[in-house]
Amino acid sequence: MVKFAEALITKLAVSNKLDDGDIHALHGLNIREKLLGPRVTIVSDGTRPTESCLLVKGYVFRIKMTPDGGKQVLSIHIPGEVPDLQSLHLKVMDHDLETVTDCTLGFIAHDDLKNVTRQRPNLAAALWRETLIDGAIFREWIVNVGQREALPRMAHLLLEMHERLKGIGLTRNSGFELPVTQTDLSDCLGLSAVHTNRVLQELRREKLISVNRGEFRILDLSRMKELAGFDAAYLHLGPTI
């Protein structure tokens, strides 16, 4: 199944330099395909996965539930990413992984991943780097919920998704598909669904964005960045030498 390796390579190449040997090794990976519908749990908090899943098509949420029923989305994953790559070295899951949309996933055994990293230090570094970029995005999310109020917070999230999707070619003139509900967005931002709705209205009223059924468009990039205090550096796009 070439598409799996292709998705992974495309995404890795956004932030890493891969040589022919690396690419060959990735093509050689044994990947088990799985198609899932929307809103399905892929991996559960507390379990011990023996494989990680490569997302090829669709969106995936990492989610953490609080004891009193609160729900926090920790990250939104896009094609080419491996949302539970951390389980390669953190044996017990500390959060859930679930599909947002119809998804095509490719499961790769941890043993195979370990072999590849042992044989190709450059790939090991690339995968490590991917988990570090995850971490950098987590850090910015802490800032987002901790420091920004609702309007810039929403703007920042949308800008991040725009920037990351642009990296893998999933934007068309500042528009991108993100088929999530307003409740989903509220779970990303730590806001109530009602307030999320009002914030989105405000952004539309200000002609900063447009939304129709899961298609978001940034109408005024520079004003949005200004509003959100957005600086893409934390995404570490482009292989830095």
Add this chain to the structure above:
Amino acid sequence: MVKFAEALITKLAVSNKLDDGDIHALHGLNIREKLLGPRVTIVSDGTRPTESCLLVKGYVFRIKMTPDGGKQVLSIHIPGEVPDLQSLHLKVMDHDLETVTDCTLGFIAHDDLKNVTRQRPNLAAALWRETLIDGAIFREWIVNVGQREALPRMAHLLLEMHERLKGIGLTRNSGFELPVTQTDLSDCLGLSAVHTNRVLQELRREKLISVNRGEFRILDLSRMKELAGFDAAYLHLGPTI
């Protein structure tokens, strides 16, 4: 300088299994000592470090500033940790690193770290794992600021510090040194300094904690955990097989 290797080994051993060869390799690392006073910037946002720093004594904050002067503490680092280990693979810093107290630091060149990881896959995994635990803690901080209100949020932070410090033997019957100001705590939690003060008073009034000059004590662990919804699983303490 044995103390550097010792601090690192103690901390790594909390979450990893190290063999004699690993320990020997760590002792062989070339480490440059540096003593810093409190409130000193170790590494700045936007720079490209060529070494990472091992914290041996004291506390270090990772900090992110927003364009409008907001300050968010991203993590509090304790002895044995390498707060900027991510710079090994993410060349440009996306946040600041600064001392909180008097600190003893040991700087290790990235080249040396890379050599060690290339020669000892088990150490590579251990270091990768440390950065993944960082990530797990970031995730929980997102939940903390996103989902919990002020009182449980503060309780959660204190419980986390207690649990982590216990791992390296820096607690005495539920008490631990954490010489930070209330303003520091407010920057950790995304609260105002005034509200932080009121929250601390409330926790003391409820006989949940006591504080005197940088020494915090958890007076009622189970009620605190109940209040905070605290589950230590995300810290990944103990080497999971």
Add this chain to the structure above:
DNA sequence: CGTGGATTTGAGAGAAATCAAATCATGTGG
């Protein structure tokens, strides 16, 4: 003893949550 930072207190304002209900899709089955 004075100075500056840290903590504390009080009062008022503001951002966001909650509660409740209406409206708007969307998709299903008769």
Add this chain to the structure above:
DNA sequence: CCACATGATTTGATTTCTCTCAAATCCACG
């Protein structure tokens, strides 16, 4: 093709948590 059910979005009113502003007190230190 329409009636209906279900979930998503929207609106309005009210409450609550947290912030801001301003000032007082406390404390460590030179």
